[in-house]
Amino acid sequence: xxxxxxxxxxLLLGAGFVSAADxxxxxxxxxKKCVVSDEDLGTMGKAVKVTHEGTxxxxxxxxxxxxxxxDAAKFVxxxxxxxxx
Numbered sequence: 879x880x881x882x883x884x885x886x887x888x889l890l891l892g893a894g895f896v897s898a899a900d901x902x903x904x905x906x907x908x909x910k911k912c913v914v915s916d917e918d919l920g921t922m923g924k925a926v927k928v929t930h931e932g933t934x935x936x937x938x939x940x941x942x943x944x945x946x947x948x949d950a951a952k953f954v955x956x957x958x959x960x961x962x963x
Contacts, residue, residue: 900924901924901925902919902920902926902927903920903925903936907934907936908960908961908963909957909960911938912925912936912937912938912939913935913946913953913956914938914942914945915937915939915942917938917939918938919937921938922938922939923939925938926939926940926942928943928947930946930950930951930953930954931950931951931954933957933958935953935954935957
């Protein structure tokens with residue numbers, strides 16, 4: 879049952895039937911992928927928001943927070959670069 883739900887959710891996300899609000903990521907956020915794992919945001923449940931020096935960063939899952947915290951400035955730079963584009 880859980881596998882069926884996960885597959886269906888993935889298909890709906892991929893097809894664009896689930897809104898960005900369901901991923902936990904605001905529409906104004908410049909990235910669609912996790913800066914740590916490169917996974918699509920929202921595919922592993924609701925995105926996890928972390929903030930470093932005033933910049934919000936959205937990660938695909940809680941597991942990525944450990945790696946994010948090891949070198950937060952590196953990941954924030956990726957978000958800031960995407961904003962400039």
